[in-house]
Amino acid sequence: MTEHDVDQYRVTEAPYYRPVTDEVDLYEAAYQARMPVMLKGPTGCGKSRFVEYMAWKLGRPLVTVACNEDMTAADLVGRYLLDANGTRWQDGPLTTAARIGAICYLDEVVEARQDTTVVIHPLTDHRRTLPLEKKGELVHAHSDFHLVISYNPGYQSLMKDLKQSTKQRFGALDFDYPEAAAEAEIVAHESGVDSDVADKLVQIAHRARNLKGHGLDEGISTRLLVYAGNLIAKGIEPRSACTMSLVRPLTDDPDMRETLDQAVATYF
Numbered sequence: 001m002t003e004h005d006v007d008q009y010r011v012t013e014a015p016y017y018r019p020v021t022d023e024v025d026l027y028e029a030a031y032q033a034r035m036p037v038m039l040k041g042p043t044g045c046g047k048s049r050f051v052e053y054m055a056w057k058l059g060r061p062l063v064t065v066a067c068n069e070d071m072t073a074a075d076l077v078g079r080y081l082l083d084a085n086g087t088r089w090q091d092g093p094l095t096t097a098a099r100i101g102a103i104c105y106l107d108e109v110v111e112a113r114q115d116t117t118v119v120i121h122p123l124t125d126h127r128r129t130l131p132l133e134k135k136g137e138l139v140h141a142h143s144d145f146h147l148v149i150s151y152n153p154g155y156q157s158l159m160k161d162l163k164q165s166t167k168q169r170f171g172a173l174d175f176d177y178p179e180a181a182a183e184a185e186i187v188a189h190e191s192g193v194d195s196d197v198a199d200k201l202v203q204i205a206h207r208a209r210n211l212k213g214h215g216l217d218e219g220i221s222t223r224l225l226v227y228a229g230n231l232i233a234k235g236i237e238p239r240s241a242c243t244m245s246l247v248r249p250l251t252d253d254p255d256m257r258e259t260l261d262q263a264v265a266t267y268f
């Protein structure tokens with residue numbers, strides 16, 4: 001592993017992250033204890049941004065893997081590749097992270113099949129090892145290596161859940177949309193709209209979030225509020241900006257769209 005390879009995973013600029021409660025202190029302590037961490041929370045509430053921020057704050061490289069159901073253990077661990085000179089082993093992202101002492105972020109880990117997920121087990125207990133069975137190598141994780149996974153509770157069916165033996169290898173932090181003042185601060189900072197507009201966007205989101213389970217599967221995320229702010233900051237009329245970024249992505253149901261459009265019209 002050359003220096004160059006490590007550098008590509010460095011978070012060089014401080015990501016903007018607005019702490020919501022004591023999650024920064026808790027993560028730092030978990031990192032010092034090398035306790036793997038699971039971030040739970042709905043889409044677009046700041047989980048990925050938090051991990052980038054923590055990697056920067058702790059000065060660790062960050063290796064992120066977006067998990068999906070087609071992913072195999074080899075996609076995480078590595079495989080032999082054929083090239084002009086024959087076969088050559090290529091580390092997967094988990095192996096790279098373990099070798100270079102990175103923070104490895106497995107995003108949406110429940111999407112992966114359970115037989116894929118179990119490869120992280122020996123890395124998450126006292127062993128801190130990763131067996132590369134095909135290669136016949138046992139990788140001992142670098143002492144700075146840390147594993148963090150994310151998880152959207154409620155999205156998946158009962159069939160798709162993590163095994164208890166996987167879950168119980170992690171400390172967990174619950175994430176949610178921040179309280180109104182903090183969320184408005186985030187929206188204003190990220191998009192450049194003034195605080196009055198940001199406050200209104202957050203209030204629209206609160207209306208929509210109350211409809212979760214009453215016709216909406218999910219409320220408007222912080223991410224979508226930033227999208228709306230971005231359009232408004234580009235000079236788009238607020239109602240059109242909200243329709244495009246807050247209402248249309250969320251639902252195809254005509255009645256629900258109407259309800260949300262009305263909520264927008266109350267503020268803009």
Ligand SMILES: Nc1ncnc2c1ncn2[C@@H]1O[C@H](COP(=O)(O)OP(=O)(O)OP(=O)(O)O)[C@@H](O)[C@H]1O
Binds near residue numbers: 049
């Ligand atoms: N606490 C926060 N501080 C700064 N920005 C935030 C915060 N929370 C949310 N954001 C903003 O919301 C956007 C979405 O957050 P992020 O991408 O971290 O969501 P996520 O929880 O990882 O979602 P997903 O589960 O869909 O991956 C960020 O790009 C950022 O603009």
Ligand SMILES: [Mg+2]
Binds near residue numbers: 107
């Ligand atoms: Mg994310």
